[in-house]
Amino acid sequence: MKLNxxxxxxxxxxxxxxxxxxxxxxxxxxxxxxRTVKKVPTLRGxxxxxxxxxxxxxxxxxxxxxxxRLSADTVNIAISTSSVVKGESLIDTAKTIEAxxxxxxxxxxxxxxxxxxxxxxxxxSIINAGDxxxxxxxxxxxxxxxxxxxxxxxxxxxxxxVGDILHSRVARSNIWGLNKLGANVFVVAPATLIPxxxxxxxxxxxxxxxxxxxxxxxxxxxxxxxxRQEQHLFPTLEEYSEIxxxxxxxxxxxxxxxLIMHPGPMNRGIEISTEVADSKKSVxxxxxxxxxxxxxxxxxxxxxxxxxECESFNS
Amino acid sequence: xxxxxLIQKKVIMTEKEIARTLLRLAHEIIExxxxxxxxxxxxxxxxxxxxxxxxKNLIKKITGLTVPLGILDITLYRDDVNSISHQPxxxxxxxxxxxxxxxxxxxxDVLFTxxxxxxxxxxxxxxxxxxxxxxxxLIDRDGRExxxxxxxxxxxxxxxxxxxxxxxxxxxxxxxKVVLKEQGGKAG
Numbered sequence: 001m002k003l004n005x006x007x008x009x010x011x012x013x014x015x016x017x018x019x020x021x022x023x024x025x026x027x028x029x030x031x032x033x034x035r036t037v038k039k040v041p042t043l044r045g046x047x048x049x050x051x052x053x054x055x056x057x058x059x060x061x062x063x064x065x066x067x068x069r070l071s072a073d074t075v076n077i078a079i080s081t082s083s084v085v086k087g088e089s090l091i092d093t094a095k096t097i098e099a100x101x102x103x104x105x106x107x108x109x110x111x112x113x114x115x116x117x118x119x120x121x122x123x124x125s126i127i128n129a130g131d132x133x134x135x136x137x138x139x140x141x142x143x144x145x146x147x148x149x150x151x152x153x154x155x156x157x158x159x160x161x162v163g164d165i166l167h168s169r170v171a172r173s174n175i176w177g178l179n180k181l182g183a184n185v186f187v188v189a190p191a192t193l194i195p196x197x198x199x200x201x202x203x204x205x206x207x208x209x210x211x212x213x214x215x216x217x218x219x220x221x222x223x224x225x226x227x228r229q230e231q232h233l234f235p236t237l238e239e240y241s242e243i244x245x246x247x248x249x250x251x252x253x254x255x256x257x258x259l260i261m262h263p264g265p266m267n268r269g270i271e272i273s274t275e276v277a278d279s280k281k282s283v284x285x286x287x288x289x290x291x292x293x294x295x296x297x298x299x300x301x302x303x304x305x306x307x308x309e310c311e312s313f314n315s
Numbered sequence: 316x317x318x319x320x321l322i323q324k325k326v327i328m329t330e331k332e333i334a335r336t337l338l339r340l341a342h343e344i345i346e347x348x349x350x351x352x353x354x355x356x357x358x359x360x361x362x363x364x365x366x367x368x369x370x371k372n373l374i375k376k377i378t379g380l381t382v383p384l385g386i387l388d389i390t391l392y393r394d395d396v397n398s399i400s401h402q403p404x405x406x407x408x409x410x411x412x413x414x415x416x417x418x419x420x421x422x423x424d425v426l427f428t429x430x431x432x433x434x435x436x437x438x439x440x441x442x443x444x445x446x447x448x449x450x451x452x453l454i455d456r457d458g459r460e461x462x463x464x465x466x467x468x469x470x471x472x473x474x475x476x477x478x479x480x481x482x483x484x485x486x487x488x489x490x491x492k493v494v495l496k497e498q499g500g501k502a503g
Contacts, residue, residue, distance in 0.1 A: 028388065028405045037441040040391035070391075300391075300405065 003301045007119040007126040010135035011176040019177055023145050025297035030290065032069065043072035043303060046103040050076045051093070052129070053084070053109045058264055058288055059129050059139070063106045066295035075102070090114060091121050098122035104299060107131075112169075125302040133167050139263050140173025142294040144181065146287050147218055150259055155182035158215050160206075162188040162244055163222030163271055166195045166233075170263045174220060175201050186212060188244065192233040209244055213254045220261040221246055221272050237270055247273035251281070259283055321479060321496040327454070327472055328493035336469040337366065340451055341373035343467050344420060351378055353446065355414065357385040359423040359435055360406045365486040366453055367422035385410035387421075392434035408438065415443035420467075424482040426452040429463035454493060456480050 003018055011019065032038055048067040052060050060076070067074045077097075079085070084093060090109070094117075097105055104125045107115050112132030119126040130136040148154055159178055165171045165187050178185050185203040187194065194205055206212050213219075224240060234240050246260065260272070260282040268274045277284060328336065348354055351374070358367030364386050371384050388406040421435055436448055451467035456474045474480065474495065483492045 025405050028407055031408060032391075035441065036443070040441075041437070042391045042393075297405075 006123075006302070007115070007128075008137055008298055008302060009115050009119060009126065009128045011137045011140050011173045011180070012135065014137075014177075014180075016180045019141070019144070019180055022141055022294065022297050022301060023148060025301060026141075026145050026290070026293040029296040029300075030293035032296075033289065033293070039069050039071060041071045042300060043067070043070040043103075046070075046072040046303065047101065048072045048074045048104040048106060048299070049097050049100075049102040049124075050074060051079075051097070051105055051107045052077070053079050053107070053114070054130070056108055056129070058291065059108065059136075060106075062288070062291040063127075063129060063138075063295050066292050066299060067104070069292070070296055070299055072104075072299070090117060094118035094122050098124055104302065127298060127302070130169050132169065133172075134169050135173045135176075136169040136263075137173050137177075138291065138295050138298060139170045140177045141298070142287055142291040143170075143174055143220060143261060143263070144177050145294050146261065146283050146290050147259065149286075149290070150283060151217065154178065157183045157217040158186065159183045159218040159220065160186040160188050160209070160212065160216050161220045161222065162209055162246065164193045164225055164233075165189045165198065165222070166193045167225055168222050170220075171222060175203055179203075186216070188212070190234045190240070190244070207243075209246065210250055210253070213250055216254060216258060218259040218261060219246055219254075220263075221266075222263070223265060224267055224271050226267065241270050245269075245271055245273065246276050248275050248279075251276065257281075261287060263287065320499050321481075322499035324478070324495045324497050326492060326494050327480065328470060330491035333453070333469075333491045333493065336453065337369050338373055340453075340467050340469055341370050341377060344370065344451065345374060345378060347466075348418060350418060351380055351382075353416065353418050354420055355383040355385065355412055355417040356420045356422055357387050357410065357435075357439065359421065359431060360386065360388040360390075361487065362482050362484055363387075363423040365484045366424055367420075368486075370420075370422060370451070383412040383417075385412065385414075387435055387438060389431055389434035389438055392438045394430060394434065410439075410442050413443055414439060414445045417445050419445040419448045420451055421448055422451050424452065424484075425454045425456055425480050426450070426463075426465055426468075427456050427458050427480075429459045429461035432463045433461050453482060454480050 050060055064074050102124050106127045106129050108129040109131050112134035114131045115126050115128035128137055161171045161174055175185055179202050187203050188206045188209050258281055260276055262284045266272055345351055356367040356371050358364035367384055375381050386409045388408045390403045390405045449466040452465045453469040455465055455468045455471045477498050479496045481494050481496055483490050485491050
Protein backbone atom coordinates (compact mmCIF):
# COMPACT_ATOMS: atom_id res chain seq x y z
CA MET A 1 0.00 0.00 0.00
CA LYS A 2 1.26 3.45 -0.85
CA LEU A 3 -0.17 6.86 -1.49
CA ASN A 4 -1.26 6.97 -5.10
CA UNK A 5 -0.48 10.64 -5.40
CA UNK A 6 2.55 12.75 -6.15
CA UNK A 7 1.19 15.48 -3.89
CA UNK A 8 -0.91 16.00 -0.79
CA UNK A 9 -3.35 18.72 -1.72
CA UNK A 10 -6.36 17.97 0.42
CA UNK A 11 -8.27 15.27 2.23
CA UNK A 12 -11.08 15.56 -0.29
CA UNK A 13 -8.84 13.79 -2.80
CA UNK A 14 -7.68 10.96 -0.54
CA UNK A 15 -9.44 7.65 -0.10
CA UNK A 16 -10.37 6.31 3.31
CA UNK A 17 -7.57 3.74 2.96
CA UNK A 18 -5.01 6.39 2.15
CA UNK A 19 -6.03 8.46 5.17
CA UNK A 20 -5.78 5.35 7.33
CA UNK A 21 -2.34 4.60 5.89
CA UNK A 22 -1.07 8.05 6.86
CA UNK A 23 -2.52 7.73 10.37
CA UNK A 24 -1.05 4.26 10.80
CA UNK A 25 2.35 5.43 9.56
CA UNK A 26 2.34 8.45 11.90
CA UNK A 27 2.12 6.21 14.97
CA UNK A 28 5.67 4.76 14.84
CA UNK A 29 6.99 8.20 13.91
CA UNK A 30 5.62 9.54 17.19
CA UNK A 31 7.59 6.87 19.05
CA UNK A 32 10.77 8.46 17.69
CA UNK A 33 10.15 11.51 19.87
CA UNK A 34 10.85 9.50 23.01
CA ARG A 35 14.33 8.51 21.85
CA THR A 36 17.54 10.31 22.69
CA VAL A 37 18.30 10.59 18.98
CA LYS A 38 15.06 11.82 17.42
CA LYS A 39 16.35 11.61 13.90
CA VAL A 40 16.35 8.85 11.29
CA PRO A 41 18.24 8.78 7.99
CA THR A 42 15.21 8.00 5.79
CA LEU A 43 15.14 11.14 3.60
CA ARG A 44 18.85 11.85 3.59
CA GLY A 45 19.72 13.75 0.42
CA UNK A 46 16.18 15.03 -0.14
CA UNK A 47 15.34 18.72 -0.07
CA UNK A 48 12.18 20.24 1.34
CA UNK A 49 11.39 23.84 0.40
CA UNK A 50 9.06 25.69 2.75
CA UNK A 51 7.25 28.32 0.73
CA UNK A 52 4.98 30.28 3.03
CA UNK A 53 3.15 33.23 1.52
CA UNK A 54 1.25 33.74 4.78
CA UNK A 55 2.56 34.01 8.33
CA UNK A 56 2.83 30.77 10.25
CA UNK A 57 4.62 29.62 13.35
CA UNK A 58 3.45 26.14 14.15
CA UNK A 59 2.82 24.70 10.70
CA UNK A 60 6.09 25.92 9.23
CA UNK A 61 8.13 24.89 12.27
CA UNK A 62 6.33 21.56 12.40
CA UNK A 63 7.11 20.80 8.75
CA UNK A 64 10.69 21.91 9.21
CA UNK A 65 11.16 19.67 12.24
CA UNK A 66 9.44 16.78 10.48
CA UNK A 67 11.76 17.11 7.49
CA UNK A 68 14.86 17.48 9.66
CA ARG A 69 13.95 14.48 11.78
CA LEU A 70 13.87 12.48 8.56
CA SER A 71 17.32 13.91 7.70
CA ALA A 72 16.09 15.95 4.73
CA ASP A 73 17.57 19.38 4.04
CA THR A 74 15.17 22.28 4.43
CA VAL A 75 15.08 25.69 2.82
CA ASN A 76 12.82 28.44 4.08
CA ILE A 77 11.75 31.03 1.55
CA ALA A 78 10.78 34.24 3.25
CA ILE A 79 8.34 35.83 0.86
CA SER A 80 9.02 39.34 2.16
CA THR A 81 12.66 39.07 1.06
CA SER A 82 12.14 37.00 -2.08
CA SER A 83 11.59 37.89 -5.74
CA VAL A 84 7.87 37.76 -5.08
CA VAL A 85 8.07 41.37 -3.88
CA LYS A 86 9.52 42.22 -7.30
CA GLY A 87 6.41 40.79 -8.91
CA GLU A 88 7.47 37.20 -9.64
CA SER A 89 4.46 34.98 -10.25
CA LEU A 90 3.67 31.88 -8.21
CA ILE A 91 4.36 29.64 -11.19
CA ASP A 92 7.72 31.28 -11.92
CA THR A 93 8.72 30.94 -8.26
CA ALA A 94 7.72 27.28 -8.39
CA LYS A 95 9.71 26.71 -11.59
CA THR A 96 12.75 28.33 -10.02
CA ILE A 97 12.46 25.98 -7.06
CA GLU A 98 12.08 23.02 -9.40
CA ALA A 99 15.22 24.07 -11.29
CA UNK A 100 17.03 23.88 -7.96
CA UNK A 101 15.97 20.22 -7.75
CA UNK A 102 13.82 20.38 -4.66
CA UNK A 103 12.04 17.12 -3.88
CA UNK A 104 9.18 18.60 -1.83
CA UNK A 105 7.56 22.00 -1.75
CA UNK A 106 5.42 22.78 1.26
CA UNK A 107 3.26 25.73 0.32
CA UNK A 108 0.93 28.01 2.20
CA UNK A 109 -0.90 30.63 0.19
CA UNK A 110 -3.84 32.94 0.72
CA UNK A 111 -5.32 31.85 -2.59
CA UNK A 112 -7.44 28.69 -2.65
CA UNK A 113 -6.01 26.35 -5.25
CA UNK A 114 -2.47 27.74 -5.16
CA UNK A 115 -1.03 24.34 -4.20
CA UNK A 116 -2.96 22.71 -7.06
CA UNK A 117 -1.52 25.14 -9.59
CA UNK A 118 2.08 24.45 -8.71
CA UNK A 119 1.41 20.70 -8.34
CA UNK A 120 0.43 20.71 -12.01
CA UNK A 121 3.42 22.84 -12.96
CA UNK A 122 6.39 21.13 -11.35
CA UNK A 123 7.52 17.58 -10.70
CA UNK A 124 8.39 17.95 -7.00
CA SER A 125 5.87 16.65 -4.46
CA ILE A 126 3.66 19.49 -3.32
CA ILE A 127 2.22 19.52 0.17
CA ASN A 128 -0.58 21.96 0.80
CA ALA A 129 0.06 23.68 4.12
CA GLY A 130 -3.10 25.76 3.78
CA ASP A 131 -4.56 27.35 0.68
CA UNK A 132 -6.93 30.22 1.26
CA UNK A 133 -10.29 29.06 2.53
CA UNK A 134 -9.91 25.65 0.94
CA UNK A 135 -7.92 22.95 2.75
CA UNK A 136 -5.21 22.39 5.34
CA UNK A 137 -4.84 18.63 4.99
CA UNK A 138 -2.03 17.98 7.45
CA UNK A 139 -3.95 19.90 10.15
CA UNK A 140 -6.97 17.74 9.39
CA UNK A 141 -4.83 14.61 9.59
CA UNK A 142 -3.20 15.58 12.87
CA UNK A 143 -6.59 16.40 14.36
CA UNK A 144 -7.92 13.00 13.33
CA UNK A 145 -4.74 11.31 14.56
CA UNK A 146 -5.17 12.99 17.96
CA UNK A 147 -8.81 11.92 18.24
CA UNK A 148 -7.90 8.38 17.24
CA UNK A 149 -5.10 8.28 19.78
CA UNK A 150 -7.44 9.36 22.58
CA UNK A 151 -10.65 7.61 21.58
CA UNK A 152 -9.30 4.56 19.71
CA UNK A 153 -11.86 5.07 16.95
CA UNK A 154 -13.37 7.70 14.71
CA UNK A 155 -16.42 5.85 13.45
CA UNK A 156 -19.59 6.84 15.27
CA UNK A 157 -18.04 9.67 17.29
CA UNK A 158 -19.95 12.95 17.50
CA UNK A 159 -17.47 15.63 16.57
CA UNK A 160 -18.31 19.33 16.44
CA UNK A 161 -16.31 21.98 14.65
CA VAL A 162 -17.15 25.31 16.22
CA GLY A 163 -16.38 28.74 14.86
CA ASP A 164 -15.61 30.47 11.61
CA ILE A 165 -16.44 27.63 9.25
CA LEU A 166 -16.79 30.00 6.30
CA HIS A 167 -13.15 31.07 6.23
CA SER A 168 -11.66 27.90 7.71
CA ARG A 169 -9.51 25.54 5.66
CA VAL A 170 -9.04 23.49 8.84
CA ALA A 171 -12.80 22.93 9.03
CA ARG A 172 -13.01 21.72 5.44
CA SER A 173 -10.12 19.27 5.81
CA ASN A 174 -11.58 18.00 9.07
CA ILE A 175 -15.01 17.52 7.53
CA TRP A 176 -13.66 15.62 4.52
CA GLY A 177 -11.42 13.40 6.61
CA LEU A 178 -13.79 12.73 9.50
CA ASN A 179 -16.68 11.94 7.17
CA LYS A 180 -14.59 9.43 5.26
CA LEU A 181 -13.73 7.68 8.52
CA GLY A 182 -17.35 7.52 9.63
CA ALA A 183 -17.67 10.24 12.27
CA ASN A 184 -20.87 12.23 12.78
CA VAL A 185 -19.74 15.77 12.05
CA PHE A 186 -21.49 18.85 13.42
CA VAL A 187 -20.65 22.42 12.56
CA VAL A 188 -21.61 25.17 14.96
CA ALA A 189 -21.34 28.84 14.04
CA PRO A 190 -23.31 32.02 13.46
CA ALA A 191 -25.32 31.66 10.23
CA THR A 192 -23.10 34.29 8.63
CA LEU A 193 -20.04 32.10 9.16
CA ILE A 194 -21.57 28.99 7.59
CA PRO A 195 -20.69 28.56 3.91
CA UNK A 196 -23.47 27.75 1.49
CA UNK A 197 -21.77 24.55 0.29
CA UNK A 198 -21.85 23.10 3.81
CA UNK A 199 -25.22 21.54 3.10
CA UNK A 200 -23.59 19.25 0.53
CA UNK A 201 -20.88 18.14 2.93
CA UNK A 202 -22.77 15.63 5.07
CA UNK A 203 -22.69 17.60 8.31
CA UNK A 204 -25.30 18.75 10.81
CA UNK A 205 -25.47 22.52 11.13
CA UNK A 206 -26.20 24.17 14.49
CA UNK A 207 -26.27 27.75 15.73
CA UNK A 208 -25.87 27.25 19.47
CA UNK A 209 -23.20 25.07 21.05
CA UNK A 210 -25.21 24.68 24.29
CA UNK A 211 -27.96 22.76 22.50
CA UNK A 212 -25.74 19.90 21.33
CA UNK A 213 -22.84 19.90 23.78
CA UNK A 214 -24.30 16.99 25.80
CA UNK A 215 -23.91 14.53 22.93
CA UNK A 216 -20.44 15.51 21.72
CA UNK A 217 -17.31 13.38 22.05
CA UNK A 218 -15.01 16.02 20.61
CA UNK A 219 -15.17 19.78 20.15
CA UNK A 220 -12.72 21.24 17.67
CA UNK A 221 -12.74 24.98 18.31
CA UNK A 222 -11.65 27.31 15.55
CA UNK A 223 -10.01 30.67 15.91
CA UNK A 224 -12.18 33.69 15.40
CA UNK A 225 -10.33 35.60 12.76
CA UNK A 226 -10.41 39.06 14.30
CA UNK A 227 -8.86 40.45 11.13
CA ARG A 228 -12.13 39.64 9.37
CA GLN A 229 -14.20 41.54 11.92
CA GLU A 230 -14.36 44.56 9.64
CA GLN A 231 -16.84 42.53 7.60
CA HIS A 232 -19.22 42.51 10.58
CA LEU A 233 -20.16 38.87 10.27
CA PHE A 234 -21.46 38.80 13.82
CA PRO A 235 -22.43 41.65 16.16
CA THR A 236 -19.73 41.61 18.83
CA LEU A 237 -16.95 39.38 20.13
CA GLU A 238 -18.74 39.35 23.51
CA GLU A 239 -21.92 37.98 21.97
CA TYR A 240 -19.95 35.43 19.98
CA SER A 241 -18.18 34.32 23.13
CA GLU A 242 -21.52 34.02 24.96
CA ILE A 243 -23.13 31.74 22.34
CA UNK A 244 -20.21 29.93 20.72
CA UNK A 245 -17.33 30.25 23.18
CA UNK A 246 -16.45 27.07 25.06
CA UNK A 247 -16.05 27.58 28.79
CA UNK A 248 -16.30 25.51 31.99
CA UNK A 249 -19.92 26.44 32.50
CA UNK A 250 -20.98 25.00 29.15
CA UNK A 251 -18.85 21.91 29.74
CA UNK A 252 -20.92 21.05 32.82
CA UNK A 253 -23.44 19.54 30.41
CA UNK A 254 -20.81 17.72 28.35
CA UNK A 255 -19.64 14.11 28.53
CA UNK A 256 -16.91 13.65 31.12
CA UNK A 257 -14.42 12.39 28.58
CA UNK A 258 -15.03 15.08 25.97
CA LEU A 259 -11.93 16.15 24.05
CA ILE A 260 -11.22 19.82 23.51
CA MET A 261 -9.18 20.67 20.45
CA HIS A 262 -7.97 23.86 18.82
CA PRO A 263 -5.62 24.22 15.86
CA GLY A 264 -4.19 27.46 17.30
CA PRO A 265 -3.40 30.21 17.66
CA MET A 266 -6.09 30.67 20.35
CA ASN A 267 -8.00 33.78 21.29
CA ARG A 268 -8.35 33.01 24.98
CA GLY A 269 -11.52 34.43 26.39
CA ILE A 270 -13.28 34.55 23.02
CA GLU A 271 -13.70 31.13 21.41
CA ILE A 272 -12.16 29.27 24.36
CA SER A 273 -11.74 30.15 28.01
CA THR A 274 -8.35 29.85 29.63
CA GLU A 275 -9.49 27.21 32.12
CA VAL A 276 -10.82 25.01 29.28
CA ALA A 277 -7.72 25.54 27.14
CA ASP A 278 -5.51 24.44 30.02
CA SER A 279 -7.80 21.72 31.38
CA LYS A 280 -7.20 17.97 31.29
CA LYS A 281 -9.85 17.67 28.60
CA SER A 282 -7.71 19.80 26.30
CA VAL A 283 -5.37 18.06 23.87
CA UNK A 284 -4.21 21.26 22.21
CA UNK A 285 -0.51 20.82 22.97
CA UNK A 286 -0.67 17.16 21.95
CA UNK A 287 -2.07 18.28 18.61
CA UNK A 288 1.14 20.24 18.09
CA UNK A 289 3.32 17.21 18.94
CA UNK A 290 1.23 14.94 16.74
CA UNK A 291 1.56 17.44 13.90
CA UNK A 292 5.24 16.57 13.54
CA UNK A 293 4.56 12.82 13.47
CA UNK A 294 1.81 13.20 10.88
CA UNK A 295 3.95 15.44 8.68
CA UNK A 296 6.85 12.99 8.92
CA UNK A 297 4.46 10.26 7.78
CA UNK A 298 3.28 12.38 4.84
CA UNK A 299 6.83 13.19 3.73
CA UNK A 300 7.81 9.55 4.06
CA UNK A 301 4.84 8.27 2.10
CA UNK A 302 5.24 10.85 -0.66
CA UNK A 303 8.97 10.17 -1.04
CA UNK A 304 9.72 9.31 -4.62
CA UNK A 305 9.60 5.60 -5.16
CA UNK A 306 10.45 3.78 -8.32
CA UNK A 307 12.45 0.75 -9.36
CA UNK A 308 12.26 -2.93 -8.62
CA GLU A 309 10.33 -4.97 -6.12
CA CYS A 310 12.05 -5.75 -2.86
CA GLU A 311 10.92 -8.19 -0.25
CA SER A 312 11.17 -7.05 3.33
CA PHE A 313 12.60 -10.40 4.26
CA ASN A 314 15.79 -11.93 2.84
CA SER A 315 17.83 -8.74 3.01
CA UNK B 316 7.76 -4.11 -10.29
CA UNK B 317 7.92 -7.89 -10.11
CA UNK B 318 5.14 -9.71 -11.86
CA UNK B 319 6.68 -13.13 -11.33
CA UNK B 320 5.05 -15.84 -9.27
CA LEU B 321 6.96 -17.62 -6.59
CA ILE B 322 6.98 -21.39 -6.90
CA GLN B 323 7.76 -23.56 -3.90
CA LYS B 324 10.78 -25.76 -4.57
CA LYS B 325 11.37 -27.58 -1.31
CA VAL B 326 10.92 -27.58 2.43
CA ILE B 327 14.19 -26.68 4.11
CA MET B 328 13.11 -27.03 7.71
CA THR B 329 10.13 -28.70 9.35
CA GLU B 330 8.49 -27.72 12.61
CA LYS B 331 10.60 -30.22 14.55
CA GLU B 332 13.82 -29.06 12.91
CA ILE B 333 13.02 -25.42 13.70
CA ALA B 334 12.37 -26.29 17.35
CA ARG B 335 15.56 -28.34 17.59
CA THR B 336 17.60 -25.64 15.89
CA LEU B 337 16.32 -22.89 18.16
CA LEU B 338 17.12 -25.01 21.22
CA ARG B 339 20.66 -25.47 19.95
CA LEU B 340 20.95 -21.75 19.22
CA ALA B 341 19.79 -20.90 22.74
CA HIS B 342 22.42 -23.25 24.21
CA GLU B 343 25.13 -21.77 21.97
CA ILE B 344 24.18 -18.22 22.95
CA ILE B 345 24.38 -19.12 26.63
CA GLU B 346 27.64 -21.04 26.25
CA UNK B 347 29.41 -18.35 24.25
CA UNK B 348 28.25 -15.43 26.35
CA UNK B 349 30.57 -14.29 29.11
CA UNK B 350 27.79 -12.57 30.96
CA UNK B 351 24.35 -14.03 30.28
CA UNK B 352 22.77 -11.59 32.71
CA UNK B 353 23.74 -8.72 30.46
CA UNK B 354 22.29 -10.25 27.30
CA UNK B 355 19.34 -8.49 25.69
CA UNK B 356 17.56 -9.88 22.66
CA UNK B 357 16.37 -7.61 19.88
CA UNK B 358 14.21 -9.17 17.17
CA UNK B 359 13.92 -7.54 13.77
CA UNK B 360 10.37 -7.02 12.45
CA UNK B 361 8.55 -9.19 11.61
CA UNK B 362 9.61 -12.79 12.06
CA UNK B 363 12.82 -11.97 13.90
CA UNK B 364 10.64 -10.89 16.82
CA UNK B 365 9.01 -14.29 17.17
CA UNK B 366 12.32 -16.11 16.87
CA UNK B 367 13.77 -13.79 19.53
CA UNK B 368 10.72 -14.42 21.74
CA UNK B 369 11.24 -18.19 21.42
CA UNK B 370 14.95 -17.83 22.21
CA LYS B 371 14.03 -15.75 25.25
CA ASN B 372 11.73 -18.52 26.47
CA LEU B 373 14.41 -21.16 25.88
CA ILE B 374 17.08 -19.12 27.69
CA LYS B 375 14.68 -18.77 30.62
CA LYS B 376 14.04 -22.52 30.59
CA ILE B 377 17.73 -23.37 30.51
CA THR B 378 19.14 -20.73 32.87
CA GLY B 379 16.14 -19.40 34.77
CA LEU B 380 17.08 -15.91 33.60
CA THR B 381 14.60 -13.56 31.99
CA VAL B 382 16.49 -11.53 29.43
CA PRO B 383 14.99 -8.30 28.05
CA LEU B 384 13.46 -8.39 24.59
CA GLY B 385 13.19 -5.49 22.17
CA ILE B 386 11.51 -5.04 18.82
CA LEU B 387 13.25 -3.30 15.94
CA ASP B 388 11.78 -2.02 12.70
CA ILE B 389 14.55 -0.96 10.36
CA THR B 390 12.34 0.62 7.69
CA LEU B 391 13.43 4.18 8.42
CA TYR B 392 17.09 3.14 8.29
CA ARG B 393 16.91 1.31 4.97
CA ASP B 394 19.28 2.43 2.24
CA ASP B 395 16.80 1.68 -0.53
CA VAL B 396 13.81 3.91 0.18
CA ASN B 397 14.26 5.52 -3.23
CA SER B 398 14.66 2.33 -5.21
CA ILE B 399 11.71 0.22 -4.20
CA SER B 400 8.34 0.23 -5.82
CA HIS B 401 6.20 0.02 -2.71
CA GLN B 402 6.79 2.11 0.36
CA PRO B 403 7.39 -0.28 3.26
CA UNK B 404 4.91 0.08 6.09
CA UNK B 405 6.66 1.55 9.10
CA UNK B 406 6.17 -0.76 12.04
CA UNK B 407 6.92 -0.54 15.70
CA UNK B 408 10.34 -0.20 17.27
CA UNK B 409 10.12 -0.83 20.98
CA UNK B 410 13.24 -1.05 23.08
CA UNK B 411 12.17 -0.36 26.61
CA UNK B 412 15.53 -1.13 28.24
CA UNK B 413 18.78 0.82 28.17
CA UNK B 414 21.02 -0.74 25.51
CA UNK B 415 24.15 0.89 26.92
CA UNK B 416 26.52 -1.71 28.36
CA UNK B 417 24.35 -4.61 27.19
CA UNK B 418 25.39 -7.57 25.06
CA UNK B 419 22.80 -7.23 22.33
CA UNK B 420 21.77 -10.37 20.53
CA UNK B 421 20.23 -9.21 17.26
CA UNK B 422 17.85 -11.83 15.90
CA UNK B 423 16.44 -12.25 12.40
CA ASP B 424 14.91 -15.06 10.39
CA VAL B 425 16.97 -14.91 7.20
CA LEU B 426 20.33 -13.30 6.54
CA PHE B 427 20.95 -12.47 2.89
CA THR B 428 22.60 -9.24 1.70
CA UNK B 429 23.37 -7.89 5.16
CA UNK B 430 21.64 -4.57 4.45
CA UNK B 431 18.94 -5.14 7.04
CA UNK B 432 21.56 -5.90 9.66
CA UNK B 433 23.55 -2.79 8.73
CA UNK B 434 20.39 -0.74 9.19
CA UNK B 435 19.58 -2.52 12.45
CA UNK B 436 23.01 -1.79 13.91
CA UNK B 437 22.65 1.89 12.96
CA UNK B 438 19.27 2.06 14.67
CA UNK B 439 20.41 0.29 17.84
CA UNK B 440 23.33 2.69 18.17
CA UNK B 441 20.84 5.58 18.12
CA UNK B 442 19.43 4.13 21.34
CA UNK B 443 22.77 4.02 23.19
CA UNK B 444 26.15 2.28 23.26
CA UNK B 445 25.89 -1.47 23.68
CA UNK B 446 28.92 -3.38 24.89
CA UNK B 447 28.60 -5.79 21.96
CA UNK B 448 26.14 -6.58 19.20
CA UNK B 449 26.03 -10.16 17.97
CA UNK B 450 23.87 -11.64 15.29
CA UNK B 451 21.75 -14.78 15.45
CA UNK B 452 19.80 -15.95 12.42
CA LEU B 453 17.69 -18.98 11.70
CA ILE B 454 18.87 -19.24 8.09
CA ASP B 455 22.00 -17.86 6.45
CA ARG B 456 21.33 -17.93 2.72
CA ASP B 457 24.63 -16.30 1.69
CA GLY B 458 24.75 -13.56 -0.98
CA ARG B 459 26.21 -10.87 1.24
CA GLU B 460 26.60 -7.36 -0.16
CA UNK B 461 28.05 -5.96 3.07
CA UNK B 462 30.82 -7.40 5.25
CA UNK B 463 28.44 -8.80 7.85
CA UNK B 464 28.57 -12.33 9.21
CA UNK B 465 26.32 -13.99 11.77
CA UNK B 466 27.67 -15.19 15.11
CA UNK B 467 24.96 -17.84 15.57
CA UNK B 468 23.43 -19.67 12.62
CA UNK B 469 20.54 -22.10 12.68
CA UNK B 470 21.10 -23.46 9.20
CA UNK B 471 23.35 -22.39 6.36
CA UNK B 472 21.61 -22.71 3.00
CA UNK B 473 23.28 -21.08 -0.03
CA UNK B 474 20.84 -20.01 -2.73
CA UNK B 475 20.78 -18.27 -6.08
CA UNK B 476 19.46 -14.72 -6.44
CA UNK B 477 16.32 -16.05 -8.13
CA UNK B 478 15.47 -18.02 -5.03
CA UNK B 479 13.81 -16.82 -1.89
CA UNK B 480 13.64 -18.38 1.53
CA UNK B 481 10.33 -18.00 3.33
CA UNK B 482 10.19 -18.61 7.05
CA UNK B 483 6.70 -19.41 8.28
CA UNK B 484 6.09 -19.19 11.99
CA UNK B 485 3.01 -20.27 13.92
CA UNK B 486 2.64 -16.87 15.54
CA UNK B 487 1.68 -15.27 12.23
CA UNK B 488 1.67 -17.98 9.57
CA UNK B 489 -0.20 -20.73 11.43
CA UNK B 490 2.66 -23.21 10.86
CA UNK B 491 6.36 -23.63 11.47
CA LYS B 492 8.11 -24.32 8.19
CA VAL B 493 10.99 -22.95 6.15
CA VAL B 494 10.59 -23.26 2.39
CA LEU B 495 12.70 -22.45 -0.62
CA LYS B 496 10.86 -20.65 -3.39
CA GLU B 497 11.89 -19.66 -6.87
CA GLN B 498 10.63 -16.99 -9.21
CA GLY B 499 8.71 -18.80 -11.92
CA GLY B 500 6.43 -17.81 -14.80
CA LYS B 501 4.63 -14.55 -15.25
CA ALA B 502 1.66 -14.00 -13.03
CA GLY B 503 -1.66 -13.72 -14.80
